[in-house]
Amino acid sequence: xxxxxxxxxxxxxxxxxxxxxxxxxxxxxxxxxxxxxxxxxxxxxxxxxxxxxxxxxxxxxxxxxxxxxxxxxxxxxxxxxxxxxxxxxxxxxxxxxxxxxxxxxxxxxxxxxxxxxxxxxxxxxxxxxxxxxxxxxxxxxxxxxxxxxxxxxxxxxxxxxxxxxxxxxxxxxxxxxxxxxxxxxxxxxxxxxxxxxxxxxxxxxxxxxxxxxxxxxxxxxxxxxxxxxxxxxxxxxxxxxxxxxxxxxxxxxxxxxxxxxxxxxxxxxxxxxxxxxxxxxxxxxxxxxxxxxxxxxxxxxxxxxxxxxxxxxxxxxx
Numbered sequence: 518x519x520x521x522x523x524x525x526x527x528x529x530x531x532x533x534x535x536x537x538x539x540x541x542x543x544x545x546x547x548x549x550x551x552x553x554x555x556x557x558x559x560x561x562x563x564x565x566x567x568x569x570x571x572x573x574x575x576x577x578x579x580x581x582x583x584x585x586x587x588x589x590x591x592x593x594x595x596x597x598x599x600x601x602x603x604x605x606x607x608x609x610x611x612x613x614x615x616x617x618x619x620x621x622x623x624x625x626x627x628x629x630x631x632x633x634x635x636x637x638x639x640x641x642x643x644x645x646x647x648x649x650x651x652x653x654x655x656x657x658x659x660x661x662x663x664x665x666x667x668x669x670x671x672x673x674x675x676x677x678x679x680x681x682x683x684x685x686x687x688x689x690x691x692x693x694x695x696x697x698x699x700x701x702x703x704x705x706x707x708x709x710x711x712x713x714x715x716x717x718x719x720x721x722x723x724x725x726x727x728x729x730x731x732x733x734x735x736x737x738x739x740x741x742x743x744x745x746x747x748x749x750x751x752x753x754x755x756x757x758x759x760x761x762x763x764x765x766x767x768x769x770x771x772x773x774x775x776x777x778x779x780x781x782x783x784x785x786x787x788x789x790x791x792x793x794x795x796x797x798x799x800x801x802x803x804x805x806x807x808x809x810x811x812x813x814x815x816x817x818x819x820x821x822x823x824x825x826x827x828x829x830x831x832x833x834x835x
Contacts, residue, residue, distance in 0.1 A: 532828075536762040536771075537639045537819030541650030543606030543613060550680040556604055560590060564611030567602070568655045569593045571618050572663075574632040575652055577644075584631065584643055586652060593618060596630070601662040603681025605651055615655035615681070617663060635765065639819045650763075657768035658682075661695045664767075669693065698769045701740045702728035704825040704834075705753060707778040711801060711829055712749060713815075714793035723814045724794070724804070726822040728771070741776050749793050750784030753777060757835045759828060762821040773821045775834045801830045 533539050549555050559565060566587040569576040576596060577584040593599060597618035605613045635656055639649050658681060665684055668675050673688035684693040704726050705712035713724035729744035731737070738756045745753050753776040762771040783793055796804070803809040805827060816822045828834045 531760070532824070533760040533762060533773075533821075535818070536760065536821040536824050537646075538650055538653035538763050538765060539761075540646040541654060541763075542647060543608055543651055543654075545606040546604075547682070550604065550682055551678075556680050559604065559607075559612035560602075560614070562612060565590060565614065566611055567593050567614040567616045568605070568652055569596060569616045569618055570656060570659050571597060571620055571632055573635075573656070573660070575635055575638065575656070576618070577631050577633055579629050579631045584633070584638075586644060586648060587613075588616075590614065590616070596620065597624075601659055601677060601681065603655075603658050603662070603677070605654055605658075613651060615659055617659040636819075640817050653763055653765040656765040657697075657763070658695055660765070660767040665693055696768060697763075699731045700728060700764075700769050700771055701731060701737060701744060701774060702726050702771050702821055702825065703741045703745065703753075703756070703774045703776045704822075704829055705745055705749070705751060705776045705778050706829060706834075707781060707795070709798045710795045711798070711826070712751065712778065712783075712793060713796055713801075713826075714749060714790040716789065717791045719791075720814070722812045723816065724792075724796070725816050725820070726773075726825055727790075727793075728822075730769075731772075737772055737774065741774055745776060747787045748785070748789050750780075750782065750786055752779040754779045759834060760821060760824055762824075764821075771821045773825050775825065775829065798830055798832075801826060805830060 567590050568586055569588050577586045593616040597620035599616050600619055601617040603615045605615050638644055668686035668691050670691040671689040673686050675684040675686050678685045714727055715724045727745055727748050731740040741756050742753055745751050755777045757775045759775055760773045764771045804813050804815045807814055815826050
């Protein structure tokens with residue numbers, strides 16, 4: 518009945534698809550979001566399903582050791598007060614929505630219902646990658662709704678429109694759209710060495726790529742050079758885009774690059790990093806395998822940092 522937007526089998530998957538939250542084959546049907554009757558028909562259709570979040574936590578049905586994140590819209594309403602509903606898209610069989618619910622604090626626990634951290638779902642593979650992508654879409658979109666219920670222009674309450682992809686102000690007429698915050702994440706390389714750093718909140722002994730949010734008026738290259746200089750005091754020259762990742766914490770787009778170092782001396786100018794070091798390719802391979810002699814590791818495969826580091830370790834980067 519309905520068709521997703523996944524590429525045909527003959528089309529090679531983008532490198533980005535290896536990162537967590539990046540596989541999403543829903544047909545978003547963005548041209549139909551303004552058709553109220555069309556959306557109402559989808560909601561009323563027999564197979565309509567919704568992903569449910571209670572605040573920041575996805576709600577799932579527990580079936581032994583397995584989890585099912587899909588509910589009917591009626592089931593979602595039974596879980597708590599539905600504050601927002603948004604249309605995510607259609608797969609090959611049904612329409613998929615996202616529901617933000619609010620549960621009373623005194624509601625008793627239900628043994629067949631679980632509230633899981635989305636990072637845990639992704640890192641431990643509790644749901645298929647094909648579901649984790651739409652779940653990330655749902656979390657980003659619903660987080661935006663939860664934080665934008667009032668007009669930033671005049672302060673009046675806003676209401677959701679276009680299937681949840683816009684909010685409108687009935688007082689001043691302003692239109693508000695979901696935001697995505699671009700951030701650069703870069704592997705700085707110098708020949709057979711790469712630069713990795715760690716922040717104090719990282720897991721013990723874990724090192725990762727440098728990263729930071731883009732600023733107004735910056736190109737991707739400008740942001741990479743600024744962030745590396747600020748965090749590690751290293752100047753970089755040529756920058757190559759490698760992959761990207763939607764990151765729903767709350768709603769970022771990680772733009773993964775490889776940056777060639779012009780200098781090697783390190784200085785932690787903004788004190789954001791707890792430590793940073795140059796690592797050899799062989800040492801990085803051991804870190805990826807979690808067999809480094811000093812127990813050093815890299816982020817899990819959910820993070821685009823792992824993709825960048827792995828591609829370089831395998832000598833697959835430009």
